[in-house]
Amino acid sequence: MTEEKHFVEIRHAKKSFGTLEVLKDINLTVERGQIVGIIGSSGSGKSTLLRAINDLDPLSGGEVWLDGVQVNKSLPHRQYEKHINAMRQQVGMVFQHFNLFPHLTVRDNVTMAPKLLKGISNDEAETLAREQLEHVGMLEKIDAFPSQLSGGQKQRVAIARALAMKPKLMLFDEATSALDPELVEEVNQVMKKLAEEHMTMIIVTHEMDFAASVCDRVLFMEKGVVVEEGPPEVIFKNPEKQRTREFLRKHIEGAA
Amino acid sequence: MGLDFTVVPGFMDIILLGALWTVAITVASAVLSFFGGIFFAVIALYTHWTVRLPFKAFEWLFMGTPLLLQLFLIYFGLVQIGIDLPAFVAGVVGLGLHFAVYNSELIQTAIIAVDKGQMEAARTLGLSRGEALRKVVIPQAVRDVIPPIGNNMIALLKDSALVSVIGVSELTLSAQRVIGKTYRPFEFYLVAAAVYYVINLCMEWVQRRIERRIALSR
Amino acid sequence: MDVDLMMRVYPFFLKAAWVTIQLSILTTILGLACGALGAAARLSRFAFLRFLGAAYVSVIRGTPALIQLFILYFGGPQIGIQLDAFEAGVIGLGVNIGAYMTETIRGSIIAIDKGQREAARTLGLSKVQAFRKVTLPQAFRLMIRPLGVNINALIKGTALVAAISVVELTYTAQRYIGSTYKPFEMFLLSGVLYMIIIYGTGRVITWLDRKARIV
Numbered sequence: 044m045t046e047e048k049h050f051v052e053i054r055h056a057k058k059s060f061g062t063l064e065v066l067k068d069i070n071l072t073v074e075r076g077q078i079v080g081i082i083g084s085s086g087s088g089k090s091t092l093l094r095a096i097n098d099l100d101p102l103s104g105g106e107v108w109l110d111g112v113q114v115n116k117s118l119p120h121r122q123y124e125k126h127i128n129a130m131r132q133q134v135g136m137v138f139q140h141f142n143l144f145p146h147l148t149v150r151d152n153v154t155m156a157p158k159l160l161k162g163i164s165n166d167e168a169e170t171l172a173r174e175q176l177e178h179v180g181m182l183e184k185i186d187a188f189p190s191q192l193s194g195g196q197k198q199r200v201a202i203a204r205a206l207a208m209k210p211k212l213m214l215f216d217e218a219t220s221a222l223d224p225e226l227v228e229e230v231n232q233v234m235k236k237l238a239e240e241h242m243t244m245i246i247v248t249h250e251m252d253f254a255a256s257v258c259d260r261v262l263f264m265e266k267g268v269v270v271e272e273g274p275p276e277v278i279f280k281n282p283e284k285q286r287t288r289e290f291l292r293k294h295i296e297g298a299a
Numbered sequence: 300m301g302l303d304f305t306v307v308p309g310f311m312d313i314i315l316l317g318a319l320w321t322v323a324i325t326v327a328s329a330v331l332s333f334f335g336g337i338f339f340a341v342i343a344l345y346t347h348w349t350v351r352l353p354f355k356a357f358e359w360l361f362m363g364t365p366l367l368l369q370l371f372l373i374y375f376g377l378v379q380i381g382i383d384l385p386a387f388v389a390g391v392v393g394l395g396l397h398f399a400v401y402n403s404e405l406i407q408t409a410i411i412a413v414d415k416g417q418m419e420a421a422r423t424l425g426l427s428r429g430e431a432l433r434k435v436v437i438p439q440a441v442r443d444v445i446p447p448i449g450n451n452m453i454a455l456l457k458d459s460a461l462v463s464v465i466g467v468s469e470l471t472l473s474a475q476r477v478i479g480k481t482y483r484p485f486e487f488y489l490v491a492a493a494v495y496y497v498i499n500l501c502m503e504w505v506q507r508r509i510e511r512r513i514a515l516s517r
Numbered sequence: 518m519d520v521d522l523m524m525r526v527y528p529f530f531l532k533a534a535w536v537t538i539q540l541s542i543l544t545t546i547l548g549l550a551c552g553a554l555g556a557a558a559r560l561s562r563f564a565f566l567r568f569l570g571a572a573y574v575s576v577i578r579g580t581p582a583l584i585q586l587f588i589l590y591f592g593g594p595q596i597g598i599q600l601d602a603f604e605a606g607v608i609g610l611g612v613n614i615g616a617y618m619t620e621t622i623r624g625s626i627i628a629i630d631k632g633q634r635e636a637a638r639t640l641g642l643s644k645v646q647a648f649r650k651v652t653l654p655q656a657f658r659l660m661i662r663p664l665g666v667n668i669n670a671l672i673k674g675t676a677l678v679a680a681i682s683v684v685e686l687t688y689t690a691q692r693y694i695g696s697t698y699k700p701f702e703m704f705l706l707s708g709v710l711y712m713i714i715i716y717g718t719g720r721v722i723t724w725l726d727r728k729a730r731i732v
Binding site: 301302359360363364365366367368371372375376379457458459460461463464471474478483484485486488489491492495496499500 | 576579580581582583584585587588591592593595596673674675676677679680686687690691694698699700701704707708711712715716
């Protein structure tokens with residue numbers, strides 16, 4: 044542990060499913076407060092990379108470091124479970140399909156984990172829920188069940204649920220891909236707000252405009268490798284690599 | 300007294316003969332319950348209410364009472380009104396009717412699913428209602444319900460043990476008779492269970508093959 | 518129809534129905550316990566437990582309940598298990614329906630979307646916590662209806678203990694058919710009582726299922 048100055052550091056990440064190599068030696072660093080976007084077509088490995096950061100899809104090789112601690116260190120099963128649970132408490136994750144808990148109210152979705160893992164009292168939990176739901180503009184739905192919410196509302200609650208654990212880092216896995224077009228903006232607004240508050244975020248997305256407007260840095264991935272990375276102005280306006288240009292052309296034509 | 304399986308081989312002929320009867324009664328009841336199920340389903344869906352309502356009551360009665368009680372009713376009830384059926388026939392009728400009611404439930408659901416669209420399509424071609432049912436709707440519905448009906452038939456095998464109580468000399472009653480001679484209930488009931496298990500595995504194997512065939516034909 | 522006779526004997530049927538109800542309740546409790554254990558074994562991360570669970574389900578579902586009952590009641594004494602008919606009935610039927618309930622419970626648990634577990638794990642919950650707080654409560658709701666189907670089968674299955682002379686509804690009907698030669702009347706008496714128990718239980722299950730629905 045000599046030079047842990049990067050906030051998030053992924054070194055030589057490799058991952059294969061059977062003979063299929065999904066990640067081929069990926070390196071990535073993210074600084075505190077930075078917002079990094081990952082773009083690429085489906086099957087490029089971008090979601091797998093994101094899910095490796097909190098070890099949801101464990102890497103086959105390579106290391107993931109967060110704030111000076113290795114996330115995927117090798118430990119005996121029991122100790123590893125303890126370690127990874129502690130790490131995951133510091134990393135919020137938002138899924139494409141929300142994955143809200145349908146049997147719990149919005150309030151309980153937000154407070155379940157803090158109550159269970161941080162032992163906060165009912166009063167503290169109530170304050171926390173209100174604060175977090177206020178933040179994403181969902182306070183009036185505090186007593187609703189997820190089935191009563193629209194997709195955009197569900198995703199906002201899912202963000203509040205992740206934020207309630209006071210994470211150091213937020214991961215977004217195509218947070219708006221499953222939404223009807225008219226519901227995308229409300230979720231983007233919440234993410235922009237987080238960006239303004241200097242939350243460190245890694246965002247897998249297929250929305251180029253959004254990536255261009257919030258990200259400090261964008262990675263373009265294809266077939267398990269990072270083809271090109273740089274500031275959004277460069278990646279979107281003036282990419283170096285032919286493959287990036289092709290992807291963007293196709294994507295923008297496809298969207299039009 | 301402990302266990303002694305050395306007596307088993309000497310009576311295996313009786314046990315296996317019983318097993319043969321179990322297979323026979325299972326097959327006969329299965330056939331009856333299959334066609335009975337189709338017949339009941341058509342009654343439940345396509346007949347005048349004067350026929351349908353009494354039938355519904357009958358169905359309700361059969362689904363709300365135990366098979367064993369139904370077997371007693373059929374066996375002793377028919378004697379009462381002067382029909383003296385051999386135990387085997389009474390057993391087949393009882394099992395067959397019981398499972399026909401359950402099959403009918405499945406077939407009704409499948410017919411309703413197929414009927415939408417298919418009936419109309421057949422009628423516009425000029426088929427009569429009966430023809431459309433026979434040639435278009437029922438064959439498709441039957442194909443859809445073969446897997447769950449298969450489960451019912453496997454359940455039927457195990458319920459066929461109940462006809463031993465009305466005196467059908469199938470596997471269970473054969474085991475009982477042997478036990479009457481040897482006083483070795485544990486050994487022979489275990490042997491009977493093993494034979495049932497083997498038949499059951501065979502039926503499951505056949506069912507899987509049929510399901511695969513159906514899956515391919517889609 | 519001999520209504521006089523029916524009026525004379527119905528108290529005996531009522532008493533028998535009470536035995537059927539007791540049998541049903543005790544069997545349900547034992548069956549649920551066996552089903553929970555069986556499902557836990559089948560979902561265990563130890564291959565040996567998974568094998569045991571699968572063998573339990575396969576053997577019990579692959580052989581007649583009547584034979585299982587006979588092995589326990591008539592064969593039990595040979596291996597040192599002395600049970601009276603009622604106890605043998607409850608244990609035999611409970612272990613039997615437990616195998617079916619194992620599959621119901623396991624099916625409901627594996628039907629819960631894996632995204633639910635993932636969401637819980639990313640919040641930092643341990644496997645056990647995620648199971649207790651997220652998977653299980655949802656699986657409970659899902660299993661009420663199919664467990665109701667199991668219980669319906671179980672109530673009808675209690676008739677089997679007539680074959681080991683437990684004086685419940687079917688045994689009583691059989692006895693009175695034998696002594697009165699009035700099979701239809703006796704069938705009607707016991708049938709109505711069975712239907713009250715079975716359809717009554719069905720209503721309770723439907724009510725529970727509706728209550729457990731998520732809004």
